[in-house]
Every structure is written in C-alpha cells, then in structure tokens.
Amino acid sequence: MATANIEIIHEAREHNSGWNLCFQWCRYRYDDGSPDEMGYRFIWRDPEDRLHPQRGQALIQSAAQMFHLIELAMQDGWFVTAEGRR
Numbered sequence: 001m002a003t004a005n006i007e008i009i010h011e012a013r014e015h016n017s018g019w020n021l022c023f024q025w026c027r028y029r030y031d032d033g034s035p036d037e038m039g040y041r042f043i044w045r046d047p048e049d050r051l052h053p054q055r056g057q058a059l060i061q062s063a064a065q066m067f068h069l070i071e072l073a074m075q076d077g078w079f080v081t082a083e084g085r086r
Contacts, residue, residue, distance in 0.1 A: 002030040002031055005028075005031070006026050007029065009024075009025045009027060010024065010078040011024045012024075013069070013072075017047065021044055022042065024043060025040055025073075025082040026041055038082075
C-alpha cells in the first residue's frame with residue numbers, strides 16, 4: 001500500500017490548552033505515483049501543536065464534538081465549498 005504526504009489546505013480545531021481535535025480538508029500525495037486525492041479527516045494535535053495520526057483513526061468523543069468542528073469549518077467558509085476547488 002502506498003504512503004501519502006498530506007498537505008493541509010484548511011483546518012478547524014478546538015482551542016484547548018491540551019490535546020485538540022482537528023477537522024481538516026487535505027490533499028493526499030501518494031509516493032507510488034497514484035493521482036492526488038482530496039478529502040476530509042479528523043486528527044489530533046498534542047499540547048505542543050504536533051499532529052498525531054493514529055493509523056487513520058481519530059477518537060471522536062461525541063457527536064457534539066464532531067458537529068462543533070464541522071460548524072467551525074462552515075463558519076470559516078470552507079466546508080463543502082472546498083470540494084469544488086480541487
């Protein structure tokens with residue numbers, strides 16, 4: 001399976017003093033020459049602002065937390081509209 005270099009285009013995140021869940025619109029660039037793909041993901045940042053990928057999974061503690069991040073992306077004007085700017 002190919003690995004990907006991820007370019008974050010847009011990000012909505014919680015702003016806590018500790019770990020922060022982020023919702024991102026990203027470009028996936030594959031090392032095997034496959035065409036780039038665009039898509040959403042949830043990912044955690046640690047207190048030092050470093051990303052922590054968890055084998056493609058991010059624990060989302062509640063629907064309210066997930067919907068809050070999506071709402072922030074809508075307020076920032078990029079949720080869904082980013083899909084048209086591939």
